Amino acid sequence: MDKSSNRLSLPASPREFGFYVNGACIPIGSREVFSRNSPGHDVPVTRIPKCTTDDLDMAVDAARAAFDDRRWSGLNGQARAAVLLRTGALIRERSEEIAYFETLENGKPISQARAEVAGCADMFEYASGLARSLHGDSFNNLGDGMFGLVTREPVGVVGIITPWNFPFLILCERVPYILASGCTIVAKPSEVTSATTLILAQILTEAGLPDGCMNVVTGSGSTIGQALIEHPHVDMLSFTGSTAVGRRVVEAAGRTNFKKLGLELGGKNPQIVFADADLEDAADGVAFGIGFNTGQCCVSGSRLVVERSVADAFAQKIQDKFARVVVGDPLNEATQIGAITTDAQNRTIMSYIEKGKAEGAKLICGGEQMDFGRGQYISPTLFGDVTSEMAIAREEIFGPVLAIMPFDSVEEAIMIANDTEYGLAASVWTKNIDKALMVTRRVQAGRFWINTTLSGGPELPLGGFRQSGWGREAGMYGVEEYTQIKSVHIEIGKRTPWIA
Incomplete structure (x- = not known):
């Protein structure tokens, strides 16, 4: 070393x-x-x-x-x-x-x-x-x-x-x-x-x-x-x-x-954030949920389903988190987001970023190839104004790309979360336990996290x-x-x- x-x-x-x-x-x-x-x-x-x-x-x-x-x-x-x-x-x-x-x-x-x-x-x-x-x-x-x-x-x-x-x-x-x-x-x-x-x-x-x-x-x-x-x-x-x-x-x-x-x-996993959540914790969890393993994770939380009343403020919190995350050399112990694993995947992620912009989503931050002199890196990317018909909302990107989709009611949040062919994982962020349990029961996913994400151990099953x-x-x-x-x-x- x-x-x-x-x-x-x-x-x-x-x-x-x-x-x-x-x-x-x-x-x-x-x-x-x-x-x-x-x-x-x-x-x-x-x-x-x-x-x-x-x-x-x-x-x-x-x-x-x-x-x-x-x-x-x-x-x-x-x-x-x-x-x-x-x-x-x-x-x-x-x-x-x-x-x-x-x-x-x-x-x-x-x-x-x-x-x-x-x-x-x-x-x-x-x-x-x-x-x-x-x-x-x-x-x-x-x-x-x-x-x-x-x-x-x-x-x-x-x-x-x-x-x-x-x-x-x-x-x-x-x-x-x-x-x-x-x-x-x-x-x-x-x-x-x-x-x-x-x-x-x-x-x-x-x-x-x-x-x-x-x-x-x-x-x-x-x-x-x-x-x-x-x-x-x-x-x-x-x-x-x-x-x-x-x-x-x-x-x-x-x-x-x-x-x-x-x-x-595959998965196109929702992270559902209610206005009554601890928004600082939720922002950190959501950033982790899409940044972990450079977003190359089948259980990545790539759809941010957030209550409309806090959507803009929460998007700013995510942008602030992305600005501070350490992207770089995987062998550096301070690095939090490393390199894209293959050339083909690097091209795929960048093509989805371009497709998101072309379909009318608003690029809030990121979306760029990062140049460290060698290796292949993509900055954590956040899209707003995303609708359910867009490719970045429906297809698994397998990279550090997060799409914001606002909702106005619990029923709408559940509908958006289930509006996918997948059902691998989901997270919900709220301090209301009744609401959390109702969402957990009704969102179709094999793994579910409440006020956390991507956690677990050998005791609980995966699928x-x-x-x-x-x-x-x-x-x-x-x-x-x-x-x-x-x-x-x-x-x-x-x-x-x-x-x-």
Whole structure:
């Protein structure tokens, strides 16, 4: 670290990774290589193999063998818990390394990456207890001649496809719960942010996870991702990404083996602010809700639904917050908003800003590409005079762009909040608990925050309504998601003959 600037140093050369199958790292060899440049610095930081479909088949075969011979699913809950608990401890030991590569590849601020890694250790530690508490049910009401059991069994081999915005966090919202259920895994991270997924695979092996239970195959979504979705020996697939790609996942799964799906997709999430809220707290929360991870977050609060009587004053508070937020080098510990992760996403965000202006929205502040000499950065952007027909009000931008939409009544606020194809997350800011609970009940979203946003831990489930996805991750619900239910009927005593 450069002590004078409170900034971590860039690597002298890119770190080379192989892929991970059957408990071992497989070198790049003669495979093509994807070289990743840091989006905050424009320097090469990692080199990752572009795996082939044969590599994927090898990984799925390893996961299949590990599941079928019960080297993991056949262990008791205490044994599984011990591995998960040890994994959490090893994540904490290597937290600085993981956060560093998360920041290098993604462009998020190092302080945020560190907090995420600590939260990921929590996920494993919490899931260790769930491995011991997963259970079924019994029915002792079937009469003297019958006893019934309902058991939960692991679904089998699970494929995981994760995006580039939270490479480690989204992975760890799934892996410990999948393993707690007794399943085995083949993971396919985004090709631009693969490093921390590969590090986790190494950690799991060191923690005692049997070989073949966690495999990582790197490459593009169009080749390796598609092949994983369609693979006939994968029993369930967890996909996190856009709703548009989610539709293609559903279609592909239907064409092959009707594998079970868990989908966390897009969002156009409302932050509803009433005049009776603590407006200083609300302004800070709203700014955080759109600025966190540079707005590249499926649960970002990108629609500011604010009571008209305070709309102008509240917009000024947001503008003041945006003016003071620290945008810049992700490796600087003072940075709050980092770099845009990919060139394509940078272009997408800027195109939406232009579209907002063209459609008649008022650009209150931001909307500019920021020049720090290297890297790609966009200033936090606030639009007013936004109507529900505009693209910036309806479509997921996935960047630091906030649209103000005023309302005059509680009913109108709820209507605006629900006027979307999505239903991933929402926040409400008010000191009236009756109002808060009514809004919480009537706004359709899988996650809801009252007088806060983007908070939570491993105990509560994650997931969406409507076109924001299927299923739930994390918590006991997240373990049960990766199980299937079996009914067992046990006859007691002598059978009544069917044939005399």
